[in-house]
Structures are given as structure tokens and as C-alpha cells.
Amino acid sequence: MTDLWMPGAEHLSVGNTAPTDGGPAKAIAHITWDKNATKTKPQDLVPYASLRTYFGSNASGRAVAPHLLWDPFTGKVVQFFPANSRSLSLVDSAGGTRTNRAGSVVIQIEALFFPWCRVGGKVYESLEDTPCKGWDEMHAWVASWGVPDAWPMGKPTSFTGNRSESTWEKKGGWYAHAHVPENEHTDPGTWPSFPVKKPSGPPAKQYELFPGSSWFSVGRKSPIVSRMHDRLVAVGCNRYTSSAGKDTIGSGDIASYEAFQRKLGYTGSAAKWPPGPSSWSALKVPKG
Known part of the structure; x- marks a missing residue:
């Protein structure tokens, strides 16, 4: 009440x-x-x-x-x-x-x-x-x-x-x-602004933007690669034989990402490495 x-x-x-x-x-x-x-x-x-x-x-x-x-x-x-x-x-x-x-x-x-x-x-x-x-x-x-x-x-x-x-x-x-009708006063002159409403719930997640196809070269070392690895495992496309060096692009990333693209419905050359902007957006790799 x-x-x-x-x-x-x-x-x-x-x-x-x-x-x-x-x-x-x-x-x-x-x-x-x-x-x-x-x-x-x-x-x-x-x-x-x-x-x-x-x-x-x-x-x-x-x-x-x-x-x-x-x-x-x-x-x-x-x-x-x-x-x-x-x-x-x-x-x-x-x-x-x-x-x-x-x-x-x-x-x-x-x-x-x-x-x-x-x-x-x-x-x-x-x-x-x-x-x-x-x-x-x-x-x-x-x-x-x-x-x-x-x-x-x-x-x-x-x-x-x-x-x-x-x-x-x-x-x-x-x-x-x-x-107000029937009143002659001219106050208050000014008044404070309404407080800004704070968004409810947890803040929206932020995801890595597509870095461009050329970025995905074998041997590239980056925290983004590690988070891509984790997301590919999370979506059921784990084709890795090891988690060692997971921040470096290798054959396991290629196999896993191609499996993810096939899962999205891509076929033929469209399902091959390197990633494209649409599949990358769908993977939702979180920002660090």
C-alpha cells in the first residue's frame, strides 16, 4: 500500500x-x-x-x-x-x-x-x-x-x-x-529535473565486435581467442584435443569453429574457416 x-x-x-x-x-x-x-x-x-x-x-x-x-x-x-x-x-x-x-x-x-x-x-x-x-x-x-x-x-x-x-x-x-487555473502566482520559476531512472536487472552483456576475417590467422595470440574457445565449447562444438595454449589460434579452433558454422546451417565453403561477421555475432564472444 x-x-x-x-x-x-x-x-x-x-x-x-x-x-x-x-x-x-x-x-x-x-x-x-x-x-x-x-x-x-x-x-x-x-x-x-x-x-x-x-x-x-x-x-x-x-x-x-x-x-x-x-x-x-x-x-x-x-x-x-x-x-x-x-x-x-x-x-x-x-x-x-x-x-x-x-x-x-x-x-x-x-x-x-x-x-x-x-x-x-x-x-x-x-x-x-x-x-x-x-x-x-x-x-x-x-x-x-x-x-x-x-x-x-x-x-x-x-x-x-x-x-x-x-x-x-x-x-x-x-x-x-x-x-494552475484561477491562480495568479508565477512561481516556482524553476524546479529540479526528474531523477534519471536506473535500469532494472543486471547490465546488458557486451560482446566482441567482428575483428575482420584477416585477424583469424593461425598463431594469433589474444584473450579473445581464449574466450572464443570457451564459447565454442559452451555451444557444443568442442573439437579441441587440448586446452593448452587456448589463447592462440590453432587447428582445434578451426575445427571447432567450422563445426559451429555447420550447426548454424552453413554448408560448403560458407562453413569453412575463417569466421564471418554473421557467425561471429551469433557466437556472442564476451568482452573481457
């Missing part, structure tokens, strides 16, 4: 839960934008503890609380609503779409950030410039609720609004606050 509360996050329920309306699963990206700083006049980032108290304990803050408050500098996350409840960070005008409820889940994340904030003496222009600590874990939890790795209205790259109610209604994925 998918976790209602994000593993590793602090759980600080504010109550006041309510169901969502169903539909495409969504996640909404916000930044807290607590101060208006500029490049020439940066300001210190508001402490995480202050925002945690604001959303978790202050009546005004609870009225606009998200699901998650995320500190991208430390990786700290605090959760105020379970995933299957609506949260309250979006404007929801009377009539029209119920923004905070418009999906099977509508998981809202407030990143602790504003442009030109200063942390540890360093100034950060955009959220993507921060360490984004904890993003991979938070993304994995959101994805577990069926939110696709997609930005239906485009990944945010600036503080501009771009809203389409029909897209909002029909497509699941990640939305910037700037994309």
Missing part, C-alpha cells in the same frame, strides 16, 4: 482533511517566496523552523498549508496533510475547477526558497541552483501516488504564467503554481 505520509518526513498533521475529487494525479510546485530580494540586494533565507511553525501552528498558515514544506538546502521535509487529502495552497474560486482537489491526488510542495536568497554566505538565483537535497526521495514518494514524470504545461524556466484549464482537467503530472 502506498504511504499516506512520506517516509523520512516529519509528520505534523494540521487536521482539516478533505477528499480529492478524482481524476489525473497531480503534483503542484511552489516556492515560499517570503522576501523580495534582488541581485544587488540579496537577503538571508527565512529559517525553515519559522515556516514549519507558520504552516503547522499559525491559524493563517494552516489555512494555506501545503502537503509538504521542503528545505532544498538541508533535505528536511515536514508534511501537514496525508496524500489522499486536499491541501490548501491554491486559490480556489467559487465555481469552476476545485483546484486543491482536482485529481486522484493533488500533492502540493512548498520549497523553502525565494530568488536571490542568501544561505551560508552564498546567493542563489533559482531553485535549481540550490543543492536540492531530498528531491530524489520526495519525487519517489510523489511518483508512488501515480503522478507521471511530465510537465503538461512545460517545465518552469522563468516567473511567467501559462494556464490552460483543459490541460489541467485532462492531464496528470507536475504543474507549476503558475500553471
Whole structure:
């Protein structure tokens, strides 16, 4: 069962839960934008503890609380609503779409950030410039609720609004606050990229490329010859009288390889030594 509360996050329920309306699963990206700083006049980032108290304990803050408050500098996350409840960070005008409820889940994340904030003496222009600590874990939890790795209205790259109610209604994925109908905010400006998915299972085997017919001269010594020897034995074409010097091409390699080519269905001169590119590919000699 998918976790209602994000593993590793602090759980600080504010109550006041309510169901969502169903539909495409969504996640909404916000930044807290607590101060208006500029490049020439940066300001210190508001402490995480202050925002945690604001959303978790202050009546005004609870009225606009998200699901998650995320500190991208430390990786700290605090959760105020379970995933299957609506949260309250979006404007929801009377009539029209119920923004905070418009999906099977509508998981809202407030990143602790504003442009030109200063942390540890360093100034950060955009959220993507921060360490984004904890993003991979938070993304994995959101994805577990069926939110696709997609930005239906485009990944945010600036503080501009771009809203389409029909897209909002029909497509699941990640939305910037700037994309949500009935809302006027233009945040988050930027957002970290989705983590690269690691391939499942063991890595694909790599095989030696065909070195050319002239390479297969008698007396050629190479680790490739030894691995060819092992593969010919493995596929049931062992015509060797000895395993001594198996890294050197000799009569046993010729007899064994010709037996392999006959096994593949080659006849006449086509089944004779030296190997050709097609039979070599079929033998699958592993790289060292």
C-alpha cells in the first residue's frame, strides 16, 4: 500500500482533511517566496523552523498549508496533510475547477526558497541552483501516488504564467503554481529535473565486435581467442584435443569453429574457416 505520509518526513498533521475529487494525479510546485530580494540586494533565507511553525501552528498558515514544506538546502521535509487529502495552497474560486482537489491526488510542495536568497554566505538565483537535497526521495514518494514524470504545461524556466484549464482537467503530472487555473502566482520559476531512472536487472552483456576475417590467422595470440574457445565449447562444438595454449589460434579452433558454422546451417565453403561477421555475432564472444 502506498504511504499516506512520506517516509523520512516529519509528520505534523494540521487536521482539516478533505477528499480529492478524482481524476489525473497531480503534483503542484511552489516556492515560499517570503522576501523580495534582488541581485544587488540579496537577503538571508527565512529559517525553515519559522515556516514549519507558520504552516503547522499559525491559524493563517494552516489555512494555506501545503502537503509538504521542503528545505532544498538541508533535505528536511515536514508534511501537514496525508496524500489522499486536499491541501490548501491554491486559490480556489467559487465555481469552476476545485483546484486543491482536482485529481486522484493533488500533492502540493512548498520549497523553502525565494530568488536571490542568501544561505551560508552564498546567493542563489533559482531553485535549481540550490543543492536540492531530498528531491530524489520526495519525487519517489510523489511518483508512488501515480503522478507521471511530465510537465503538461512545460517545465518552469522563468516567473511567467501559462494556464490552460483543459490541460489541467485532462492531464496528470507536475504543474507549476503558475500553471494552475484561477491562480495568479508565477512561481516556482524553476524546479529540479526528474531523477534519471536506473535500469532494472543486471547490465546488458557486451560482446566482441567482428575483428575482420584477416585477424583469424593461425598463431594469433589474444584473450579473445581464449574466450572464443570457451564459447565454442559452451555451444557444443568442442573439437579441441587440448586446452593448452587456448589463447592462440590453432587447428582445434578451426575445427571447432567450422563445426559451429555447420550447426548454424552453413554448408560448403560458407562453413569453412575463417569466421564471418554473421557467425561471429551469433557466437556472442564476451568482452573481457
